[in-house]
Amino acid sequence: MEKQMVLQGLRKEQKEIPFSLLYDTKGSQIYKAITELPEYYLYRSELELLKENAVDIAKAIIPGSLFVELGCGSASKTSALLSAIQVVHGRCKYVGIDISESALNEARRNLEEFVPGLKGSAIELVHASYLNGLEEVKRRHPDEPLCIAWLGSSVSNFTNEEAAQFFKDVIEVAGSTCQLLICMDMWKKPENLYSAYNNKLGLNEQFSKNCMQTALSCIGYTVDEESLESWSYEVHINKIIKRVEMFVTFPKGLNIHKHQILISPGERVLVEFSTKYCVEDIKQIASKACCQVYRCWGDSSHYTCQMLLPGCHALVQCWKDTDILFEGILDWNCKPIDLRHPYLFYYGHVCAFTKLKIMGNEEESEMDTMFSRGMDPNVLDPSQCHSHPQVPSKWPSKEVVINYVAKRRMIILQEVTKGKVDTKLLSIVIEHERMHQETLTYMVVQDRKISFERKAPIPSIKKPLPLQNGHLTSDILMHQVPKPEILIEAGNVNLGVNPWDLTTFTWDNEGPLFHTKVSEPFLVSARPVSIKDFLQFMFDGGYEKRSLWREEDFTFFSENGFSCPATWSLVGNEYYVHGPDSTEHWTEVSEEAVFVSLAEAEAFCKWTGLGCRVMTEAEYHRILDYDRHGKKVLNIRGDGWEWTSTEFRPFPGFIAMPEYIEYSTDFFDGKHYVLKGWSDVTDKSMRRDSFRNFYQQQYRYVFSKFRCCRSLL
Numbered sequence: 001m002e003k004q005m006v007l008q009g010l011r012k013e014q015k016e017i018p019f020s021l022l023y024d025t026k027g028s029q030i031y032k033a034i035t036e037l038p039e040y041y042l043y044r045s046e047l048e049l050l051k052e053n054a055v056d057i058a059k060a061i062i063p064g065s066l067f068v069e070l071g072c073g074s075a076s077k078t079s080a081l082l083s084a085i086q087v088v089h090g091r092c093k094y095v096g097i098d099i100s101e102s103a104l105n106e107a108r109r110n111l112e113e114f115v116p117g118l119k120g121s122a123i124e125l126v127h128a129s130y131l132n133g134l135e136e137v138k139r140r141h142p143d144e145p146l147c148i149a150w151l152g153s154s155v156s157n158f159t160n161e162e163a164a165q166f167f168k169d170v171i172e173v174a175g176s177t178c179q180l181l182i183c184m185d186m187w188k189k190p191e192n193l194y195s196a197y198n199n200k201l202g203l204n205e206q207f208s209k210n211c212m213q214t215a216l217s218c219i220g221y222t223v224d225e226e227s228l229e230s231w232s233y234e235v236h237i238n239k240i241i242k243r244v245e246m247f248v249t250f251p252k253g254l255n256i257h258k259h260q261i262l263i264s265p266g267e268r269v270l271v272e273f274s275t276k277y278c279v280e281d282i283k284q285i286a287s288k289a290c291c292q293v294y295r296c297w298g299d300s301s302h303y304t305c306q307m308l309l310p311g312c313h314a315l316v317q318c319w320k321d322t323d324i325l326f327e328g329i330l331d332w333n334c335k336p337i338d339l340r341h342p343y344l345f346y347y348g349h350v351c352a353f354t355k356l357k358i359m360g361n362e363e364e365s366e367m368d369t370m371f372s373r374g375m376d377p378n379v380l381d382p383s384q385c386h387s388h389p390q391v392p393s394k395w396p397s398k399e400v401v402i403n404y405v406a407k408r409r410m411i412i413l414q415e416v417t418k419g420k421v422d423t424k425l426l427s428i429v430i431e432h433e434r435m436h437q438e439t440l441t442y443m444v445v446q447d448r449k450i451s452f453e454r455k456a457p458i459p460s461i462k463k464p465l466p467l468q469n470g471h472l473t474s475d476i477l478m479h480q481v482p483k484p485e486i487l488i489e490a491g492n493v494n495l496g497v498n499p500w501d502l503t504t505f506t507w508d509n510e511g512p513l514f515h516t517k518v519s520e521p522f523l524v525s526a527r528p529v530s531i532k533d534f535l536q537f538m539f540d541g542g543y544e545k546r547s548l549w550r551e552e553d554f555t556f557f558s559e560n561g562f563s564c565p566a567t568w569s570l571v572g573n574e575y576y577v578h579g580p581d582s583t584e585h586w587t588e589v590s591e592e593a594v595f596v597s598l599a600e601a602e603a604f605c606k607w608t609g610l611g612c613r614v615m616t617e618a619e620y621h622r623i624l625d626y627d628r629h630g631k632k633v634l635n636i637r638g639d640g641w642e643w644t645s646t647e648f649r650p651f652p653g654f655i656a657m658p659e660y661i662e663y664s665t666d667f668f669d670g671k672h673y674v675l676k677g678w679s680d681v682t683d684k685s686m687r688r689d690s691f692r693n694f695y696q697q698q699y700r701y702v703f704s705k706f707r708c709c710r711s712l713l
């Protein structure tokens, strides 16, 4: 087999040899020495990336997955990741596949030494080529989900077409539920690339010459020392196809009569190439392999680790999560939020939306139309709403909707499995469904609140005192609300992203990159306003003081009798707080961020009397720039969406996405405001700094927090 490959390569016009011959025992030793050289940034960059993101990567891996590493070599970089998997998932099982037996032996020693608890049968090593090894793994573990890691930018030995085909082959063997974790070296300055592949000690040269020697011995040609000395090594940076090419040149030529191979004097043979990637290349490879770039870690101008999911896997996983949510809903006809449809609509809607987007050319059934679009009426005047299909006088039964969804899912899956669906469209339908999962979760919270209140005694007073088990809590009365104390300087800030800079999907409103500035320094409080802080506002009559509110908001809240956040219940004269997972007496969660509407947040800020306000979207990004890891301005990203006072508007140069024109444009209406970050129930694949959520100012149900902010001047 190898002999045939060598002969074929040496008969091509540009002679080449198979790169798999690089890693015989001697080659593996030289490679190890190369990884220790200062010029060879690849090894260190990947090691740092994996260490830094180990926990986050581990969290993205399906629990209970078998971790399979292709071309594991000595597995020296994998230990941080495996240790994190053990911590996150409680256990880890590893299979390393490599054609180098000596490297496999070293891999076992390394793993046993550096991953505590990974011993004996938890480590399997398969001496085979990539796909043969993977087939063996599937035979041994037919039912386990596989996380297939391919580190060391080994993919770069393939052209982009070959890489896409290889991913397809891997998925074919591993099954559509696998996850791929691929480390990739990015295109960078030619001089940096050159020195990594042509180090001063001559190790790259030895590595290539050793491979050439192995190739020739495969076809029965023994190289003597003198000829070996005469060969030279050459590195070429091919800017057109973005790869580094390594050649061995034969100054005297070489004639291998028995195979009729003639290498002319001065001719060079391609021994290895290392492709370097741009974000767009990765997207294209993933798309050709019918995959979704699900997550991405690292720096897209230097070195990255991409998690790819077969498109159908990402979709089926999303459907599973929707089903789990609906399994917990007892009455699908219930409509816990007045301005929305009953639950049942959303089960049909996420599926109808996917079908209509993915199979837009197919005929639209009555149910497709009925479920095609939800509604987001104007909170202050619900008669005003964007266009949506007519609301039927009676919704179909739960059974009919379940049946409709099952049939639709089948045809959608057929289409996706055939590789006919563009990855952007797939991302649109998946993120759309994921967002609905979050809105459904806050509907469920309202549902729980309604039944909680139904069972509880009616409060005897309208404005309760801060009680805990009937006793006044001096704690609350003495409590100080947080002052904005952290100084953020004025300065330039980048909002938005250019979609071509990211491998993962972004919505149209996230781009393009918008350079703007925060023109005045400001102060921001270190933590979001808590439940305890907000109680003070309430006990001080915050909801009754007209002067704290915009007139229309005051009218709306007082006419509807809203005198506490939407996720709270007043029961037996005490407050209970309904979170995504549980209901607690307020004292149990008093330090947690309060979830309110922007109107309530603004009234609170005014009430402080400190000249406070809610931050703008630009200020949010300025805070991120100042404190990237949230060490000083706490929970700026997670634990609830962060309200901003910025009206939801397009960035200059905005282009609506043709696949879903109305997604943003219908809401650039002067009534929606931007929220940043994410909540605990936001799917991890959507947790990105560029994401812009948007809600109306008076909308009360979102897991949305705020913090006090104040201009300095």
Ligand SMILES: C[S@@+](CC[C@H](N)C(=O)[O-])C[C@H]1O[C@@H](n2cnc3c(N)ncnc32)[C@H](O)[C@@H]1O
Residues within 6 Å of the ligand: 019, 020, 023, 028, 031, 070, 071, 072, 073, 074, 075, 076, 077, 097, 098, 099, 100, 103, 128, 129, 130, 131, 151, 152, 153, 154
């Ligand atoms: C660049 S090294 C990377 C080693 C390790 N994954 C790392 O990141 O340090 C490539 C590894 O892939 C193995 N390899 C190359 N071609 C292979 C193939 N066709 N099948 C299995 N392993 C292969 C080599 O033996 C070598 O150990």
